[in-house]
Amino acid sequence: MLIRTLSTLECTKLLAANRFARLACAKEGQPYVVPLYYAHTDNHLYAFSMLGKKIDWMRSNPLVSVQVDERGPGRSWKSVVVDGRYEELPDRIGHKLQRDHAWALLSRHAEWWEPGALKPGAPSADLPHIFFRIFIADVSGREASES
Amino acid sequence: MLIRTLSTLECTKLLAANRFARLACAKEGQPYVVPLYYAHTDNHLYAFSMLGKKIDWMRSNPLVSVQVDERGPGRSWKSVVVDGRYEELPDRIGHKLQRDHAWALLSRHAEWWEPGALKPGAPSADLPHIFFRIFIADVSGREASES
Numbered sequence: 001m002l003i004r005t006l007s008t009l010e011c012t013k014l015l016a017a018n019r020f021a022r023l024a025c026a027k028e029g030q031p032y033v034v035p036l037y038y039a040h041t042d043n044h045l046y047a048f049s050m051l052g053k054k055i056d057w058m059r060s061n062p063l064v065s066v067q068v069d070e071r072g073p074g075r076s077w078k079s080v081v082v083d084g085r086y087e088e089l090p091d092r093i094g095h096k097l098q099r100d101h102a103w104a105l106l107s108r109h110a111e112w113w114e115p116g117a118l119k120p121g122a123p124s125a126d127l128p129h130i131f132f133r134i135f136i137a138d139v140s141g142r143e144a145s146e147s
Numbered sequence: 148m149l150i151r152t153l154s155t156l157e158c159t160k161l162l163a164a165n166r167f168a169r170l171a172c173a174k175e176g177q178p179y180v181v182p183l184y185y186a187h188t189d190n191h192l193y194a195f196s197m198l199g200k201k202i203d204w205m206r207s208n209p210l211v212s213v214q215v216d217e218r219g220p221g222r223s224w225k226s227v228v229v230d231g232r233y234e235e236l237p238d239r240i241g242h243k244l245q246r247d248h249a250w251a252l253l254s255r256h257a258e259w260w261e262p263g264a265l266k267p268g269a270p271s272a273d274l275p276h277i278f279f280r281i282f283i284a285d286v287s288g289r290e291a292s293e294s
Contacts, residue, residue: 022214024171024178031171031178031212035226065178067169079182 001075006141011080014141015068016040019106023047023134024065025057025086032057036066039105044133045084046102055130058086064134072145080141084134091131099131148222153288158227161288162215163187166253170194170281171212172204172233179204183213186252191280192231193249202277205233211281219292227288231281238278246278 006014023036034054038045045066049055058064066082089095153161170183181201185192192213196202205211213229236242 022169022171022180024169024173024180024212026171026173026176026178029173029208030210030230031173031180032228032230033169033171033178033180033212033214034228035214035216061176063177065171065180067180067182069182081179081181083177083179 001144001146003142003144006078006080006143008139010078010143011139011141012040014070014078014080015045015082015136015139018068018070021045021066021068023054024067025054026061026063027057037106038066038134039102041101041105043136044087045082045136046098046105046131046133048102048106049130049132051130055132058132059088062086066134074146076143076145078141078143080139082134082136083138084136087133087135089131089133095131098133102131102133148291148293150289150291153225153227153290155286157225157290158286158288159187161217161225161227162192162229162283162286165215165217168192168213168215170201171214172201172208173210174204174208184253185213185281186249188248188252190283191234192229192283193245193252193278193280195249195253196277196279198277202279205279206235209233213281221293223290223292225288225290227286229281229283230285231283234280234282236278236280242278245280249278249280 019037021036021038022033024031024033036047038047062085064084064086066084069079071077166184168183168185169180171178171180183194185194209232211231211233213231216226218224
């Protein structure tokens with residue numbers, strides 16, 4: 001196996017080509033990692049979530065890490081890690097375009113909302129969905145290939 | 148989709164049945180999440196790694212989070228999250244049995260060592276491999292099924 005470092009452009013392409021990631025946040029030194037469906041655009045990852053532990057933690061500490069990988073032919077793989085910053089996007093006019101864009105990207109995939117337990121847009125007055133994005137402060141990646 | 152909480156026993160079974168996870172550590176509030184191959188036994192996840200960022204960070208803050216998921220039939224899935232504590236196992240007699248056991252479990256899978264870039268056991272005097280385990284302090288999980 002040959003291991004090499006991915007360029008920033010290669011990392012960005014991998015982020016843009018995928019929608020499933022793992023998101024880690026941290027509180028008082030304890031990390032917490034969960035699956036995340038996202039839409040990549042303009043150096044941000046956009047996502048929706050139910051209220052809960054990860055939103056609580058990211059509100060108190062916006063520093064996050066996001067990891068995405070791809071399997072290639074044979075035993076080859078690529079993995080990208082983002083150092084990011086959580087930014088909540090309240091449902092106001094200023095974010096309507098971004099919300100609609102993320103919704104359009106994510107809703108192409110029937111299963112994207114599953115980790116959030118309920119589909120945003122379905123009636124759920126008691127269960128507000130949070131719209132947020134991760135600003136990509138830094139990105140790095142590796143590729144392993146068999147030749 | 149029906150979402151339900153997994154019991155501790157169900158979480159443990161899922162951890163035991165898999166070997167590929169995501170590991171998050173944190174330093175000064177910044178999380179860092181990477182892929183991890185592990186072997187589960189006796190309430191611990193055993194793994195090998197090259198020296199590098201994640202080992203440095205876990206040495207300075209042993210609190211970690213580990214996430215494992217499984218896809219089931221259709222759109223069903225299970226996801227388990229571990230709150231854990233990093234424990235390094237130096238290459239001394241006291242850990243030989245654990246090391247041999249983890250090595251035996253992991254080496255059944257041709258690709259397990261790839262995220263570590265080099266296969267432990269291969270000649271690499273300048274690149275020592277760290278043997279460590281994650282103590283499972285707490286575990287939780289969810290399952291989504293279509294009916």
